[in-house]
Amino acid sequence: MPTRGGRDRRTPDWIAQTRTDVTERELTATTTIARSPSVLQRPSDAGIPPRHDRPWWRDAVIYEVYVRSFADANGDGIGDLAGVRARLPYLRDLGVDAIWFTPWYVSPMADGGYDVADYRAIDPAFGSLAEAEQLIAEALELGIRTIVDIVPNHVSDRHPWFVAALAAGPGSPERDRFWFRPGSGPDGSEPPTGWVSEFRGIPWTRTTDPDGRPGDWYLHLFTAEQPDLNWEHPDVRAEHEAILRFWFDRGAAGVRIDSAALLVKDPGMPEVPEDPAPGGHPIHDRDALHDIYREWRTIADGYPGDRVLVGEVWLADVDRFARYLRPDELHTAFNFDFMTQPWDARRLRASIDSTLAAHGPVDAPATWVLSNHDVTRPVTRYGRQDSSFAFARKRFGAPTDTTLGRRRARAAALLTAALPGSLYIYQGDELGLDEVDVPLDEIQDPMHARSGGVDPGRDGCRVPLPWTGPSAPFGFSPRGATADAWLSQPAHWAELTASRQESDPGSMLNLYRSALRIRRAEPGLGDGPLEWLASPPDILAFARGKDFISITNLSSAATPLPPNGAILLASAEVSEGHLPPDATVWLRPDRDEPTDPARRVPGDDR
Numbered sequence: 013m014p015t016r017g018g019r020d021r022r023t024p025d026w027i028a029q030t031r032t033d034v035t036e037r038e039l040t041a042t043t044t045i046a047r048s049p050s051v052l053q054r055p056s057d058a059g060i061p062p063r064h065d066r067p068w069w070r071d072a073v074i075y076e077v078y079v080r081s082f083a084d085a086n087g088d089g090i091g092d093l094a095g096v097r098a099r100l101p102y103l104r105d106l107g108v109d110a111i112w113f114t115p116w117y118v119s120p121m122a123d124g125g126y127d128v129a130d131y132r133a134i135d136p137a138f139g140s141l142a143e144a145e146q147l148i149a150e151a152l153e154l155g156i157r158t159i160v161d162i163v164p165n166h167v168s169d170r171h172p173w174f175v176a177a178l179a180a181g182p183g184s185p186e187r188d189r190f191w192f193r194p195g196s197g198p199d200g201s202e203p204p205t206g207w208v209s210e211f212r213g214i215p216w217t218r219t220t221d222p223d224g225r226p227g228d229w230y231l232h233l234f235t236a237e238q239p240d241l242n243w244e245h246p247d248v249r250a251e252h253e254a255i256l257r258f259w260f261d262r263g264a265a266g267v268r269i270d271s272a273a274l275l276v277k278d279p280g281m282p283e284v285p286e287d288p289a290p291g292g293h294p295i296h297d298r299d300a301l302h303d304i305y306r307e308w309r310t311i312a313d314g315y316p317g318d319r320v321l322v323g324e325v326w327l328a329d330v331d332r333f334a335r336y337l338r339p340d341e342l343h344t345a346f347n348f349d350f351m352t353q354p355w356d357a358r359r360l361r362a363s364i365d366s367t368l369a370a371h372g373p374v375d376a377p378a379t380w381v382l383s384n385h386d387v388t389r390p391v392t393r394y395g396r397q398d399s400s401f402a403f404a405r406k407r408f409g410a411p412t413d414t415t416l417g418r419r420r421a422r423a424a425a426l427l428t429a430a431l432p433g434s435l436y437i438y439q440g441d442e443l444g445l446d447e448v449d450v451p452l453d454e455i456q457d458p459m460h461a462r463s464g465g466v467d468p469g470r471d472g473c474r475v476p477l478p479w480t481g482p483s484a485p486f487g488f489s490p491r492g493a494t495a496d497a498w499l500s501q502p503a504h505w506a507e508l509t510a511s512r513q514e515s516d517p518g519s520m521l522n523l524y525r526s527a528l529r530i531r532r533a534e535p536g537l538g539d540g541p542l543e544w545l546a547s548p549p550d551i552l553a554f555a556r557g558k559d560f561i562s563i564t565n566l567s568s569a570a571t572p573l574p575p576n577g578a579i580l581l582a583s584a585e586v587s588e589g590h591l592p593p594d595a596t597v598w599l600r601p602d603r604d605e606p607t608d609p610a611r612r613v614p615g616d617d618r
């Protein structure tokens with residue numbers, strides 16, 4: 013095995029050179045970072061040197077930590093905050109600007125923590141509030157901000173409000189914070205509406221009255237353990253505003269807003285129209301949502317240090333999507349349109365174009381997301397015949413070529429890192445992990461059970477990370493752990509551990525590290541304009557400023573590169589001036605040879 017910093021035959025000289033250069037710069041920057049204060053009203057950016065005069069979130073690289081599966085410090089098989097704290101240097105070396113933590117609050121874990129019982133306390137399996145505060149401060153010392161996950165659409169059925177609502181009975185004020193309704197049909201035995209749950213099936217569950225008789229139904233767009241809140245109720249608004257302040261006071265630099273387009277419902281509870289007009293759906297994307305986010309923006313803007321609101325907004329209509337990003341609403345939102353596209357140049361380009369066109373008028377930066385804790389890992393998805401993503405199409409046993417998928421995932425990593433705006437990386441994608449076929453008796457994700465066992469669910473992308481060693485738990489849990497990792501890791505991950513990849517200059521991990529270092533150093537990258545270069549239709553070629561070109565080859569043949577450009581980074585070996593299929597290269601164009609009118613990629617015969 014090559015030694016750390018060594019080379020193997022696959023690695024061109026320029027990779028090693030680039031890494032050394034930027035590592036030195038980074039080290040200088042991190043040594044000047046000041047300690048953050050340990051009191052409330054913490055700043056979210058203590059000592060992080062600004063890289064430019066724009067807010068940090070406009071081009072940040074944000075790493076998603078799914079705490080349960082990141083690193084387990086106490087050996088109970090469940091990831092925890094102590095595990096994250098121990099691995100912060102890994103995230104600094106990767107080169108991320110912020111961490112988004114999926115919910116770490118007290119939760120019965122009916123939906124992986126998105127069923128919150130107490131928004132102000134950490135689940136004991138993960139640690140304590142004091143530890144979360146310490147983690148936020150320690151990350152800041154390494155130049156990394158923290159984004160917490162706020163779940164405003166629903167609570168856990170163990171949340172005190174819902175417990176009180178059930179106990180108080182029909183017609184009580186406690187029930188007004190939720191959506192309790194009488195059933196339809198004889199004896200109210202049918203659900204109040206014909207709506208469909210986001211997790212399939214019926215989004216209503218019938219309660220039993222205190223006298224033991226069947227009672228009203230309550231609405232839950234996800235599982236029955238996640239009752240939906242009534243955002244018409246002043247308590248619901250006030251409580252969430254207080255929760256935002258609670259986390260901003262503790263130094264959170266931002267919040268990711270779960271199911272952000274679902275909070276508001278039509279209280280008349282009409283059926284979903286055949287073809288709803290914009291804003292006319294009883295559950296999705298209702299206009300009143302925007303007032304809520306304007307309030308939240310005022311709160312965020314009241315704190316120093318550029319606090320950011322990130323929306324989880326799944327909407328097919330890009331113009332409706334962009335309305336959430338108006339200057340007095342959310343700062344950014346996940347770009348799921350891009351994430352769900354297949355590995356197809358025309359489709360990807362169309363998505364990039366429509367994204368940029370929708371974000372421009374509201375002056376919001378785009379976000380680029382290849383995956384998250386809900387969707388199939390890119391290495392697996394891009395290795396399938398159908399490389400697009402849709403929840404409804406997830407099935408067991410789809411044939412997959414992970415060698416092809418990994419090659420494309422490398423190319424996609426460079427493509428997305430070069431696009432204008434901010435970038436999200438889901439834990440383990442930097443290791444090139446594949447989606448795991450989780451054994452049936454281990455699956456916990458409710459999407460699996462609610463589909464009648466047809467959908468494998470989302471646990472395949474939530475398997476605990478492999479850090480080091482030849483066999484499970486691959487350093488996820490320490491030696492002498494008292495329990496196995498909560499989902500079993502496949503044996504072939506021995507090849508993919510972080511420590512193994514660190515010593516392989518051609519690894520996915522080192523590709524990500526190089527890409528993020530270059531992205532940080534290149535003035536043309538991050539926020540700013542993109543200029544498409546004329547190219548054959550299966551090639552995505554664009555310039556970012558005068559000094560940077562990215563070319564992705566989605567065709568089935570090697571494509572010639574522009575002459576005289578210096579290669580900054582490539583996802584696969586470039587030989588004899590040709591970029592192979594399913595690869596991306598970053599180039600520094602030759603300034604002595606202006607690309608105009610040759611601002612074209614060879615092979616463009618149009």
Ligand code: NOJ
Pocket residue numbers: 123124126163234270271324385386
């Ligand atoms: C979106 C989250 O990402 C997902 O994991 C969760 O199941 C739903 N929202 C419901 O909270």
Ligand code: CA
Pocket residue numbers: 084085086087088089090091092137
């Ligand atoms: Ca643990």
